[in-house]
Amino acid sequence: MIDLTVPAPLNAEMPDPNVQALVRAEHSDPFAFLGPHRDEQGPIVRAYLPGALGVDLIDANTGGRMGEMTLGEVPGMFTIRPLDQRPYRLRIRWGEGEQEIEDPYSFGPQLGDMDIYLFGEGNHRELGKAFGAQLVEVDGVSGVRFAVWAPNARRVSVVGHFNGWDGRRHVMRARHPSGVWEIFIPRLAPGEVYKYEILGSHGVLPLKADPIALATELPPATGSVVAQPLEFVWNDQQWLEKRQHAQAHNQPLSIYEMHVGSWRHHEDGRVLQWSELADQLIPYMHEMGFTHVELMPIMEHPFGGSWGYQLLSQFAPSSRYGSPADFAAFVDACHVAGIGVILDWVPAHFPTDSHGLARFDGTALYEYAHPFEGFHQDWDTFIYNLGRNEVHGYMLASALHWLRQYHIDGLRVDAVASMLYRDYSRKDGEWIPNRHGGRENLEAIDFLRHLNDVVHTEVPGALVIAEESTAWPGVSHDTQGGGLGFAYKWNMGWMHDSLKYIAEDPLNRQHHHDKLTFGLLYAFTEQFILPISHDEVVHGKRSLLDKMPGDRWQKFANLRLYLSFMWSHPGKKLLFMGCEFGQWREWSHDHELDWYLLRYGEHQGTQNLVKVLNQLYRQHPALHQRDGKAEGFQWLIGDDATNSVYAFLRHGDDGAPVLVVHNFTPVPREGYRIGVPQAGEWQVLLNSDDEVFAGSNAGSRGAMHTDGIESHGQAQSLSLNLPPLGTLILKP
Template sequence: MADRNTAPGRTNDESAQVQALLRAEHGDPFAFLGPHEMEDGVRVRVWQPGALEVQLLDAAGESLGFMQEQVPGLFVADMPRRQPYRLRINWSSGVQETEDPYAFGPQLGELDIHLFAEGKHRQLGRCFGAQPWQVDGVHGVRFVVWAPNARRVSVVGNFNSWDGRRHPMRLHPGAGIWEIFIPRLEAGEVYKYEILGREGLLPLKADPVALQTEHPPATGSVVAGRLDFHWDDAQWMAQREQRQGPDRPLAIYEVHAGSWRHTDSGEPLSWAQLAEQLVPYVTDMGFTHIELLPVMEHPFGGSWGYQPLSQFAPSARYGSPADFAGFVNACHQAGIGVILDWVPAHFPGDAHGLGLFDGTALYEYAHPFEGWHPDWDTHIYNLGRTEVHGFMLASAMHWLREYHVDGLRVDAVASMLYRDYSRKSGEWIPNRHGGRENLEAIDFLRHLNDVVASEVPGALVIAEESTAWPGVSHPTQAGGLGFSGKWNMGWMHDTLKYIGEDPLHRRHHHQQITFGLLYAFTEHFILPISHDEVVHGKGSLLGKMPGDRWQQFANLRLYLSFMWSHPGKKLLFMGCEIGQWREWGHDRQLDWYLLQYDEHRGVRDLVRDLNALYRQHPALHQRDDRADGFQWLIGDDSTNSVYAWLRRGEDGALVLVVHNFTPVVRSGYRVGVPEAAGWQVLLNSDALQYSGSGAGSYGELHSEPQQSHGQPCSLVLELPPLGTLIIGVK
């Protein structure tokens, strides 16, 4: 009897179909398995290798009879007409009752397929991967994965004994998308994909769009339940765009979630525990935002998250997706924004990951000169491929929308912009114009920033970009890349080198402080003292400071005061605010015991007070990216290593800042000021309360009608040794 439903171009030879099943090479299982109309009824074929017997049941659970085993594992029965049915399968381990996955039609809509193929599907996290699903009253899970060059794709897990023969998927040929609805599966199931490529069977692959994963070192994907989280951050979300404007204070506390603090038993804190401990700490310290090193699931903890493989799943190391949402919610309720480090540049080569996903270079460039990063031994995303472009854009939007995240800091942007990044001559492939720019990555970054600005107004997208690429934070309409801000890596390198010099020699390096002000207003800069500066043998921030113990702490307080009073938003890595001696280690908590000592408490208290001043005085943050918010008063006193400038707010408010980078008290030091008014010392970094020497000016000051530094009046100050004075108009 002929099968009326044989697809065009498909063989109708039942023997060939059976042999393809037996070899686990059938590329179109829905064309053969399940119910198919025959000339005199409906034939049902069920492929259950290892089953002892299979019985057909009607919708009410009444038996329609046992199926005949045509070959081992292939069971066949005829029905007079098409009707709902389910299966009762006897295994050696027990009895299973379920609907037949191959009795269901396609579940993926044509619009979803079209949008994915066009790279325009913004909500892949709600469409691809494993989605709890319901069809005709039957609950289960729908699996969707992109593998256009695969010969077969199957879902495997404990539910089918990890047997790739039992659940081969349906292919949508034009888009290369595979799907299957498996009835009666529930959230919590661990799964992977078994993929038969052109050259044979591949290692089991994790789901690229998994919303949840197993706890590393396990590498399975997990069916996630709906993120039906009750958010209590409506007020924050309504105010976010205004709170995160370029004229507002931005003081970021950079955190590696696994090593900020540990439990008494030595385990990293969970998201719930971080909400209870980290959020109040950051609030007390006066930071405006927490920036988390990548929380997207990553196989190797020593990568700190910078080699992620699950671009849609929070790491299981700290809890469930709902737990992570709870952490963000707690931050927002406390008035703290959340920024995530996000890595669209590269991914690791773990066998279960994205590399050669369907046996071909799918997510990565095929040529190693384009697709392999020599520094990090990682694959490079082929962002010129429409589907990959859309996949990464959907990842960014997933965190911003689903988890209410307030910004993304895009990692390694420089490596994306240049095709010859970290490559020798002859080891890179020019673009279509013969140049070194990666045009497809540039298009992606511009598109990313335009989409975020349009669809998530007020969200930040910040570039870690270490070169002189022009216009990183300029609008795309003006030829820029469109980022909200850019890390000022040049400022960081210059000033850390300067502060590391013996104070006797700083006069010879004076320009390392002044040089950054030549370009400080060309971008929307963030001043970063990040994790990269306190690891890999670089020592801690305190450890970079020269001199004896007293001078090291004084230099640290001076440097932090310099940073907070300099134009640009602020970012400080955890541990720097307590003057940690050891460089950061990702597998241990910060050295909190140091806070029993006065000097370390002094640094912490100074950072708290700097944040308070920064937030309370608009002159210190309103015009961070504008030249009219800054005025040099003293930039040429290299002999004394003294610098002084004015910061100006929109309402004309003034803040005077004076730094003395030598360990000498300078009495009677005259600094010009524009107003004959009363002035007030707002902060002295050498104050006794910070465990300083107590030298320098304090309290009220009165200007004199003596011209100095181009100003009509002047103040006579006592400059503290290795110290900063921040002075406001009364």
């Protein structure tokens, strides 16, 4: 074979500073030295391959050997001068065998100028398809393109099993002035584990996971994984076509909140995988009558005890429950079955784990630099600096990734209050005012408005829901009118007041009557969801059933009454798993729910009640159609504190009212007269004390007839027998 090279002269007196920088793993621009170049002597190819025994240059077109590369005085530094510049491969001899591969430093810049521009502008809405690890083909060669933002790094390398975790092997190209680093590594395939090795101003940082990883190792391992592109064949077109109507404000929204890892376990004790969950959850959702399931964060997170709220992978479903494709199949199955899927999403803060976003390039990059702005004292987490274009765009792209890539129907944004206020949970002197001297976080407010506008435009019908616990005005109002633009706001005030009321001994409830009426003063200022979430059944707060006062019978009666109050009150519904059958224990993320309780009548009865409540809620427009409008609600009795009785009408667009009466004492009220707007027969739709709900079968049932007796401003009235600690729901 003809050797098409000439020896490359070596300078033994003074090592090349480029070589010195490569050896020290400090070279910031290896593409300027390694790979194919031309100098005054002609073509030259350099390769730095620490640990290699020898390297041949191979003609990429013919497979012929072009020559053996010369090993210089520095181990691993190989050089050759080919007679001409042509596509080539490297045949590398390692101690464990031989490898033939294209030279990563023979490829030009990978990301397009528009990708770089949009990223810097904070408006790249497809980061999950551009940055991170992307399977691509370049010049007919398949491999993986890596791209990561680290503007203050002196050097960034991709490391993994494929290069022995050696940061000298695949040093990336810096795309100035964007701060983006990139490299194309030929022949890598899906499943490769990788991280970034970053040289900061003060030395090498702990290895970093990819902020835009599409898949991850199974915790407690922390590596990112090259993901196969999601080429899932969706079957949910019919659902998506009707979703905008189905999720409108005048439609029923009954959400079952759940933690995937603790809903049910497999017989062998392991957590269910996505396909197994779909097989069990979907029939249960149909049986119970919920319209949507809301999943506590399923984005990858290092510590299971954070329940997913301290997550590090804003683009990757947790590997605990299966692959990204498995998750897509779960969502698709829910949609085909007519069930919406909402995800909890956390743009407020992130954990301090060294392999994550914290001081990603050695500086405060994703977080604010000053601890008064950038550190959550309550949660021991860092706060996203959403005023930085790149971080703003990163979080915006994450939201769109779940909504578009996985067909998610809504995002519930966690901890919005902590985003809105710079002094959230801080004492005087522990926070930094905004540029106007105020306490509002203007950057976060701009982000939330932008997020909601973009989602509204690009994913019509998708919901963005705020968990916001303050009196911030206009959370669910249009951004054009100064609002934040959310579809819904969690009604935390209703939750706190009603739970405090129901926990009172019935003898004392007369002194707290306003706890249930006060919420109606502001019930129509926002589009509200009534949340009984996981937060209310942990950390010593006791389960929903165990919050109820009285003996065993009264606890179950109070629970049925409370759920009936919730389902009949204006506002959409959210109930945490286990509350629907009266779990006694607080929720634990380590254990499945106590399903064995359904062997007992009281628990079966509570579950039956939730089924009926969901059925009534969905079937009767008066109970959901005007949730956010004052004309959808009418007080009949709001002032009977002595008897702890409340009565009101719910109205839909068709004018057919629904009458709701609650008796919050264990005393049956015989012949209790209530005015109604229509004469004739009224049908009892629900009596929460019915024996089918494990009640005592007291109170009115069946058909009731009005009397021509004026009461509560109405010309007609009904004489009802109110069950103890019970609810009656009637319609004309």
